[in-house]
Amino acid sequence: MLEIRNLKASVEEKEILKGINLKINAGEVHAIMGPNGSGKSTLSSVLAGRDGYEVTEGEVDFLQKNLLELSPEDRAREGLFLAFQYPIEIPGVSNINFLKTALNEIRTYKGLEAISAKDFLALVKEKSQLVELDSKLANRSVNEGFSGGEKKRNEIFQLAMLNPKLAILDETDSGLDIDALRIVANGVNKLRSKDRSFIIITHYQRLLDYIVPDFVHVLYNGKIVKSGTKELALELEEKGYDWIKAETV
Amino acid sequence: MTTVAATVKDKILTIFKNASAKSNTAYRKEALEYLQNLEVPHSRMENWKYTRPAFLTKNNYELASEIKNIDISPYLLDATYYHLVFINGLYSEKESVLPAVAKDILLVELKNSDNFFNKNFFTTLNAAYFTAGLNIHIPSGIKLDKPLQIIHLSTHNYIANVHHVITVEKNAKAEILITTHSLSENAFLNIFTEIECKENATLTAHLLQLEESESSQYNYINCRQEQNSVFTINTFSLGKSWIRNDLDIVINGSHCEANLYGAYLPQNNQHIDNHTLVKHLKPHSVSNELYKGVLTHRSTGVFNGKVLVEKNAQKTNAYQSNSNILLSNDATVYSKPELEIYADDVKCSHGSTTGQIDEEALFYLQSRGISKDSAMRLLVQAFVADVTKSLSNQTVKTYVEEYVSDRFMNGYAQ
Numbered sequence: 001m002l003e004i005r006n007l008k009a010s011v012e013e014k015e016i017l018k019g020i021n022l023k024i025n026a027g028e029v030h031a032i033m034g035p036n037g038s039g040k041s042t043l044s045s046v047l048a049g050r051d052g053y054e055v056t057e058g059e060v061d062f063l064q065k066n067l068l069e070l071s072p073e074d075r076a077r078e079g080l081f082l083a084f085q086y087p088i089e090i091p092g093v094s095n096i097n098f099l100k101t102a103l104n105e106i107r108t109y110k111g112l113e114a115i116s117a118k119d120f121l122a123l124v125k126e127k128s129q130l131v132e133l134d135s136k137l138a139n140r141s142v143n144e145g146f147s148g149g150e151k152k153r154n155e156i157f158q159l160a161m162l163n164p165k166l167a168i169l170d171e172t173d174s175g176l177d178i179d180a181l182r183i184v185a186n187g188v189n190k191l192r193s194k195d196r197s198f199i200i201i202t203h204y205q206r207l208l209d210y211i212v213p214d215f216v217h218v219l220y221n222g223k224i225v226k227s228g229t230k231e232l233a234l235e236l237e238e239k240g241y242d243w244i245k246a247e248t249v
Numbered sequence: 250m251t252t253v254a255a256t257v258k259d260k261i262l263t264i265f266k267n268a269s270a271k272s273n274t275a276y277r278k279e280a281l282e283y284l285q286n287l288e289v290p291h292s293r294m295e296n297w298k299y300t301r302p303a304f305l306t307k308n309n310y311e312l313a314s315e316i317k318n319i320d321i322s323p324y325l326l327d328a329t330y331y332h333l334v335f336i337n338g339l340y341s342e343k344e345s346v347l348p349a350v351a352k353d354i355l356l357v358e359l360k361n362s363d364n365f366f367n368k369n370f371f372t373t374l375n376a377a378y379f380t381a382g383l384n385i386h387i388p389s390g391i392k393l394d395k396p397l398q399i400i401h402l403s404t405h406n407y408i409a410n411v412h413h414v415i416t417v418e419k420n421a422k423a424e425i426l427i428t429t430h431s432l433s434e435n436a437f438l439n440i441f442t443e444i445e446c447k448e449n450a451t452l453t454a455h456l457l458q459l460e461e462s463e464s465s466q467y468n469y470i471n472c473r474q475e476q477n478s479v480f481t482i483n484t485f486s487l488g489k490s491w492i493r494n495d496l497d498i499v500i501n502g503s504h505c506e507a508n509l510y511g512a513y514l515p516q517n518n519q520h521i522d523n524h525t526l527v528k529h530l531k532p533h534s535v536s537n538e539l540y541k542g543v544l545t546h547r548s549t550g551v552f553n554g555k556v557l558v559e560k561n562a563q564k565t566n567a568y569q570s571n572s573n574i575l576l577s578n579d580a581t582v583y584s585k586p587e588l589e590i591y592a593d594d595v596k597c598s599h600g601s602t603t604g605q606i607d608e609e610a611l612f613y614l615q616s617r618g619i620s621k622d623s624a625m626r627l628l629v630q631a632f633v634a635d636v637t638k639s640l641s642n643q644t645v646k647t648y649v650e651e652y653v654s655d656r657f658m659n660g661y662a663q
Contacts (some may be wrong), residue, residue: 048616051608076618088613092631094611101627102617109618141631158617 001026001197002067002166007058008222009046016042018222019058024166027194031233032201032206034219035241040201041085043219044170047232048082049075063165076102077109079165083155090142098142099161106162106231107170127160131187149180156187167191168199173207185210205237218244258289260306261374268310268408269378280377287370299551299583300493300522302371302467308435313337313380313407319344324400324430326345326457331397338380338401338409338438357382357412369495371467375410375441382412382441383424389418389447396424396642403429403436411440417450417478422640428457431464431490438466446478446500453481455645460488463519469495476502476531483640484511484540486521487652496525498511499560503533511540512649513634514656515548517579520553527569529562532592536566541636542573543629544580544651555587556597563592569599574632575607576625607633626657 002024009017016039024030046053046061049072059182060067063078068080090098104114115123128135131153143151152172159167169188173181188198190209200211208216208230216233218226218241225244226232236244262284290297316336321344325332334344340356367373387393403409417423429438446452458466472480486492498507513521527536542550552571573582586599606628614624633653641644 050616072612072615073618073620073624076616083618084613084616088607088609090607090610090613090628090631092634093614093627097619098614098619098627101623102614102619105501105620105623162617181263212381 001063003061005059007043007046007060008056009042009055010053010054011042015056016222020219020222020224022217022224024197024199026165026197027192028215029192029198029211029213031213031216032199032219032224033203033205033216033233033236035245036203038219039222041170044082044168044199044201047075047168048072048080057247070142074106074109075248076162076164077106081159081162081164081167083152083159083167083169085170085172085174087143087151088157089144091144093142095138095140095142095157099124099158102158102162123161128157130160130190131156132183133157148175149177152176152180152184154186156191158182160187160191165195166197166199168201170201171203173204174203181207182210192212205233208233220244257303257306257531261289261423263318264305264310264502265374265378265408265410269380269410270313270412276279276381277377280373282355284373284377285474286371287368287373290370296524296553299549300520302493304465304491305437308437310406310408310435310437313405313409316404319402319404321400324402324428326398326426326428326648327396329535330395330426331393333383333397333399335381335399335401335409335411337403337405337407338411339435340381348393348395348397350388350393352581355384357384357414367471369469372437375412375439378408378410380410382414385413387415387416387417387421387423387450390420391418392421393423396426398426398428399438399591401429401438403431403433403438405433406435407433408437409439411438413440413442415442415452416445417447417452420449421449423619424453424455426457426645428453428459429466429468429495431460431462431488431491434462434464434618436464438464438468438469440466442468442470444470444472444480446472446474448475448479450475451479453642454483455642456482456484456494457645457648458484458488458490458492459484463517465489465491467493469497471497471562472507473499474505474507477504478502479506479508481508482489482510483636483645484509484513484523484534484656485649486511486513486515486523487649489516489519490647491520493522494524497528498536499528499530500524500534500536501530502564503531504532505532505534507536508639509536509538509540510636510639512542512584512633513540513550514543514633514653515545515550517546517548519548520551521549525555525613526556527556527567529556529565529567530559531561532563532565534562534565536568538569539636539639540571541633542571542582543576543632544573544582545576547577547579549580550582551584552582552601553585553587554599555589558588558590558592558595558597560591563594565592565595565597567595567597567614573603574629575603576629601617622657626654629657630654
C-alpha cells in the first residue's frame with residue numbers, strides 16, 4: 001500500500017526527516033511513536049502534501065503511484081486521509097456542504113456519479129453515529145466552536161465518510177479525556193478492515209491500549225530507530241524515550 | 250494648479266451640457282451657479298484621496314435619445330415584484346409595474362426651494378443636468394405587499410442624472426431594490442436618492458450594482474431617520490462598473506436602527522469606493538455596519554466608514570467592521586474606519602482587516618479531496634456569507650450567493 005524509501009525532508013532549510021524507511025501493507029495498523037521534535041508531524045505533513053516542506057531525497061509509493069508528485073487533493077482522492085492534530089475552524093463553510101463537496105470530487109475523480117442527497121444524508125447519519133457525533137454538529141460550520149473532543153471526533157467522522165485506503169491519525173489522542181478517547185478509538189476500530197491501513201502517530205502508549213497496532217516504530221531525530229510489535233510500545237511506556245536516546249547515541 | 254482644475258471642470262461641464270437635454274429652468278440656473286463654488290473632486294481632498302473622477306473628460310458621451318423596445322425581463326430580480334424602469338435615465342412608464350399606492354409615485358419635479366446640492370459636486374451636476382427621477386411616497390400605515398425594484402439600465406454612451414425621493418411615512422413599511430445595469434462601456438450613471446424614514450417607519454433597501462460592462466457610476470444616497478424607524482441598506486457591487494458610493498445616514502430620532510451591509514468584488518482594473526457616514530444625533534439608537542471585499546486581478550477597493558456620535562446621542566450603540574481578502578498580489582484596498590464621538594456614554598466599536606485567503610483552511614479542504622479552486626470558492630463564499638446571512642429577502646440572498654459561486658466556480662484569476 002505505502003512504501004517510504006530513504007525519505008529526507010526539510011523545513012526552512014533545516015533537515016527534519018533524515019532518511020525514513022517504512023513499508024505498510026493493506027490492513028495493517030502501524031503506530032509511530034517518538035519524543036517531541038522527532039519529526040512525527042513533519043512525516044504526516046509531507047505525506048499529506050502540506051506546503052512549506054521540501055523533500056530533498058527519497059521516494060514514497062502509494063498504491064503504485066508516486067505520492068510526492070500528487071497535489072494534496074489528488075492524494076486524498078487516491079485514498080490518503082490525514083486526521084489533523086489541530087483541526088482548522090472554517091467559519092461559514094458548513095460541515096455538510098464541505099463533506100458533500102469532498103465526497104463528490106473524490107467520486108468524480110474515480111469516474112463515479114455524484115451521490116444523491118438522500119444517500120448522502122443516510123451516510124451522514126450512519127457515520128456520525130460511529131463516533132457519537134451529534135448530528136447538529138454536521139450542520140454547523142466546520143469545527144467552529146467545537147470542543148477539542150468534538151473536533152477529533154469530527155476528524156474520524158470525516159474519515160468514515162471519505163472511506164480512505166490509508167488513514168494517518170496525527171496525535172488524535174492529544175487533548176482528549178478518557179471518555180472521548182474511547183469513543184474515538186472505538187470509531188477507528190470499527191473502520192479497521194483488511195483493505196484499510198492506518199498510521200497512528202502518538203506520544204503515548206495510552207491510545208494503543210484501545211487501538212492495538214500490528215507494528216510499532218520509534219521515530220527519533222528524523223529516523224526510525226526501532227521497530228517492533230505492540231510490546232515495544234509498552235516497553236517505551238515503562239522505560240521512557242531516554243532509553244531509545246541512550247541506545248542511538 | 251487652479252487653471253488645470255478649472256480646465257477639467259470646464260471640460261466636465263461642457264460634456265454634461267452636450268449630453269443633456271436643453272432646459273432653462275430656474276432650478277438648473279441655480280445649480281449651475283452653485284457649481285461655480287465647487288471643485289471637481291481630486292486626490293488632495295481627503296474624501297477623494299483614492300478615487301479620481303477625471304476620467305469623465307476622456308469618455309465620449311452623446312446626447313441621450315429615447316431607446317424603445319428594450320426587453321427588461323433579464324433585469325427583473327423577481328418578475329412578481331413591482332418595478333419602475335429607467336432606461337438611460339428616462340422613466341419608462343410602459344415597462345413599469347406600479348403598486349396600488351401608485352398615485353403617490355410621481356415624477357420628481359425639482360423646485361428652487363429645495364436645496365439638494367449639499368456641497369457635493371456630483372449631486373449639484375445631477376441637479377443642473379437632471380434627466381428624471383421619481384417621488385416614491387409610501388403613505389402612513391401602509392405596508393407595501395411586495396418589494397419594489399427600481400431598474401436603471403444604460404444602453405449607450407449616455408450620461409444619466411437620476412434623482413429619486415423616497416418617503417416612508419409614519420408606521421409604513423417598504424422594501425426597495427435599486428439595481429443598476431449597463432450594456433455600454435461608456436455610460437455614466439449619476440444617481441442621487443434621498444430617503445426619509447418617518448416615525449416608526451421600516452425601509453429595507455438593496456442596492457445591487459450589476460453592470461455587465463465596464464461603465465461608471467456615482468451613487469449618492471442620503472437617509473434621514475426619525476424616531477423608532479429602522480433603515481437597512483445592503484449594497485452589493487457585483488458588476489464591472491467604476492463605482493463611487495456615498496451613503497449618508499442621519500439618525501435624527503431615538504430608538505432608531507440603521508443597518509449597513511455591503512460586499513464588493515472588483516475584478517480586472519475595476520475601482521469600487523464605498524464611503525459611508527452615520528450621524529447619530531439623538532440618544533438610544535443603534536447602527537450596525539459590515540462591509541466585506543474580495544478583490545482579484547489589479548482591482549482597487551476603498552472603504553471609508555465614519556460614525557459620528559453627537560453630544561446629545563447618549564446610549565448610542567454603533568458597530569462598524571470592514572474586512573477584505575486580496576486574491577491577487579496586484580489588488581489594493583484602502584480601508585479607513587473612523588469614529589468621532591462627542592457623547593460620553595456610548596458603546597462603539599470599529600475594526601478593519603485585510604488579508605489573503607487562509608492557507609491552513611485551504612490545505613485542510615484540499616486534504617479532503619477538494620480541488621484548490623473549489624476550496625477557494627468555498628472560502629470566498631463563506632467570507633461573503635457573513636454579509637448575506639443577514640438578508641431576509643431570499644431572492645436577493647440567493648442572487649448574491651449564486652453570483653459568488655459562479656464567479657469563483659473555476660477558482661479565481663490572479
